[in-house]
Amino acid sequence: MNKKQVQTIADIARLANVSKSTVSRVLSNSSLIGEDTKERVRTIVQQNHFIINAYARQLSLKQSRTVGFVVHPFSNDFSISDLFLLEVMGGISNTLSANGYDMLVIQVDPQETEWAHQYLDSRRVDGFILLTSTWRQRHIQTLVEMGAPFIVWGVPQMIFHVPSVAGDNFQGGTLAAEYLLRSGRRHLAFLGGPAEEPEIQLRFSGYAAALTEAGRSIDPAFVIYEAYSSTAGTLGMQRLLEQASGLDAVFVTSDLMAMAAMQVIHEHGRRIPEDVAVVGYDDLSIAELTNPPLTTIRQNIPLAGRLLAQNLINYWRTGQVTKVSIPVELIIRQSA
Amino acid sequence: MNKKQVQTIADIARLANVSKSTVSRVLSNSSLIGEDTKERVRTIVQQNHFIINAYARQLSLKQSRTVGFVVHPFSNDFSISDLFLLEVMGGISNTLSANGYDMLVIQVDPQETEWAHQYLDSRRVDGFILLTSTWRQRHIQTLVEMGAPFIVWGVPQMIFHVPSVAGDNFQGGTLAAEYLLRSGRRHLAFLGGPAEEPEIQLRFSGYAAALTEAGRSIDPAFVIYEAYSSTAGTLGMQRLLEQASGLDAVFVTSDLMAMAAMQVIHEHGRRIPEDVAVVGYDDLSIAELTNPPLTTIRQNIPLAGRLLAQNLINYWRTGQVTKVSIPVELIIRQSA
DNA sequence: CTGAAAGCGCTTACAG
């Protein structure tokens, strides 16, 4: 239809009676150019709805202004990070585009580490954002070895000195346990994601600290680690109900697992919260839609997204490796 | 760290003692080049882990091999498309990358239509994938006027001749109503998303057709349209409970709204499904985690994602506008 | 079957 005639900087230059150099400088708002010239060129740019060719620009500048958001294949067995990922993506994408960056979603096979070279060496992205989880520690190692710029959500192993943003997991565990104790629960169980996850370890430590503080001991039968999926939540809760007799509260380290756990509790004919109190983790948007609405530890996910994007950009600008921890908050609804 | 020496096609050419042209042709597997030469060049490419510069390539070829997946800003008021979007993204991304395309996520303000020029004229993407919803019909118009290549999930207004993939909404409505009728429900209500949505209209038509078929009439007090969010689900169900006396079943046109509706039903002291049966729509992954597990109309979301990607690619190759409708399926769990 | 050269549309050091 309206095939535009004016497609390149050279077209604009011709129309404005200046050189391509000048047009280029006007577009990047160089201080070299006089105000009147800028004005004139800009008018012509606007009249013709000219938009600069991204690839030519990137080829010249040798940067893509694009970041790769690395996700694993979305599986049938809905895993916690899926929903978390969606919610954090909003904040990332906003902040990125406010800073003139685009976001490429890269779905990678956990087994494979070629993707990093693929995207970085081809210059399609300037760096990566990823969410940690066990299998990704290997990916982190690869990235570190490559010298790739990236930032992670979560707690990278200590040996890696990489930019990260994480929730205050210890505090999260503490808040959950203290609240359950305060509301009179006597036999608290812990249903966690994978034991290898630093996040999960920290949440357990916080939880354990609160129990110890209150003079309670920790019965191993009341502690279960599972995978990070809803199926794992179901399995874990079933085991807990069998082996943890007297249980009247459970702290589950993800909202999705908590939903699965609540189903199991109901199936066993126990009421929530009367018989068993449930506290989740994350405060995903669906947490307020569960039945009963889920009491949970809120991670400030929009903030997390913003910081991930911002700190990666800052890292490019300043080279500074920031490790920030953001506060968590107890959201009391009706499941506990 | 390992700053690679071999970064361009010229480096490879030098090492292999051939011209850049030849290397380029080997990389694109041109039939012009002899097998032995190909072999030799490929070996050197591999030994040096050479990866072609994407931007230079795109600049030469004048195509980006990237598609823009257009999403609206993720809001606090969790709306149906948010979760649907995540699940459909998996299939899109897989199929895209299997065909050598990248996926850029573009978050756009509903009010604004400049984004299309921004991304297309700058050549950052070759086309778009979007999910329809009311405000997007305007966007579709813009895209059509631009002559932009794109495909939509959902039912575009009839006047637009654009590639699309949609579920069989009429059938979905029919399945839901027939099942409720068959299981002995007598007073069915309809709680829908926005009345302007072609999808919702079709689901209602299917639902109404089944009722009529069964000799039932449709009481306007039993039909409510709301927005597409969970809040809307809450509000709508409250109104229904007030105005639709005798109601013993409700067909809700999205799983998220259905979750909200179930909360309201419970708050009113009614049991699900004994007092009120609930049927949702979409079969999002969380549908099996609700309490009780949600009976719903499954849209084959992974298939939808695959078709969206595939048919956009086919459209580029053949220019053919395909409008496909994919079957829906009733998934019986415990809410009805 | 292979290569030299022009071109894709930008940016920027250099010269004025």
Added chain:
DNA sequence: CTGAAAGCGCTTACAG
């Protein structure tokens, strides 16, 4: 303050 020219790393029509 502005411009001519080289360069970013590819592809491909043209010539052999």
